[in-house]
Amino acid sequence: MDLHLTDDAEANRLLSDDPFALLTGMLLDQQIAMEVAFAGPQKLVERIGTIDPADIAGYDPDAFKAAFSEKPAVHRFPGSMSGRVQSLATAIVDDWDGDTAAIWTRDSPSGAEVLKRLKKLPGFGEQKAKIFLALLGKQLGFDGEGWREASEPYGEPGSKRSVADIHDRASLLEVRETKRAAKAAARAAKGK
Numbered sequence: 001m002d003l004h005l006t007d008d009a010e011a012n013r014l015l016s017d018d019p020f021a022l023l024t025g026m027l028l029d030q031q032i033a034m035e036v037a038f039a040g041p042q043k044l045v046e047r048i049g050t051i052d053p054a055d056i057a058g059y060d061p062d063a064f065k066a067a068f069s070e071k072p073a074v075h076r077f078p079g080s081m082s083g084r085v086q087s088l089a090t091a092i093v094d095d096w097d098g099d100t101a102a103i104w105t106r107d108s109p110s111g112a113e114v115l116k117r118l119k120k121l122p123g124f125g126e127q128k129a130k131i132f133l134a135l136l137g138k139q140l141g142f143d144g145e146g147w148r149e150a151s152e153p154y155g156e157p158g159s160k161r162s163v164a165d166i167h168d169r170a171s172l173l174e175v176r177e178t179k180r181a182a183k184a185a186a187r188a189a190k191g192k
Contacts, residue, residue: 003139004168006035011042014051019100020092021051026132026163027088027123028075034163035172040074044085054098056089087122095120104142111137111147111155130154134164 003016005025014021021041029037041051047067048059056064061083068074068082075081096102103121104114111133118129134154136142148155154162160174 005038005163005166005172006042007169008039008042011039014042014045018051020053020089021045022135023092023100023103023121023132024051024085024088026128026135027084028081029128029163032076034166034175037075038163043072043074044068052098053089053092053100056086057093059086061086084123091121104136104144108144110145111142111150114142114144114147115150131162131164134162138164139167 002012003022004012005015006012015025015038016022018041024041024044025038028040044056044067045051047070048055048064050056064086065079065082068078068085092098092100096106099106103117109117114136115129115133118124118132119126121129124132130151131154133142133147134151137144137147137151137155148157151164153159154164159165160171160178162175165175166172
């Protein structure tokens, strides 16, 4: 399936074709707009010529940080996020033999097992892991037993909560509005 998580056709194609690019986009999806985060892997390909986990894990950290920092920056926090991407790449190389998709394909895992595997990755807490699991199930054909339950509430059919629910520009705007409303409700609850 073709993903439509950015406004850039090349970036979307990379995300659709390369599991590590998609995982990296998910890692970058914090404190910046979703479509900017998911365009990050394409920027890296343009700047260093690769998104291969082994290449990134072995890349000189200072040179990698410099590539992250070029304008427009891959992330608003290029120093810390370049390190996180290299840590993620190292985990994929060390724990998954460089095969990112093995996280959700090796040994036909259940949804709960994939969630557990994702949460072991650097930069993937409970929420980020659940969102990525929902993305796998909703858009990439992952059908491991119990994936919807393991990814709750993001796996819920018809929801507009996360990147897992973005199929086009209109759904991106719906997800953004849902997130904005949830943040406003949380702020209002704190104020009471």
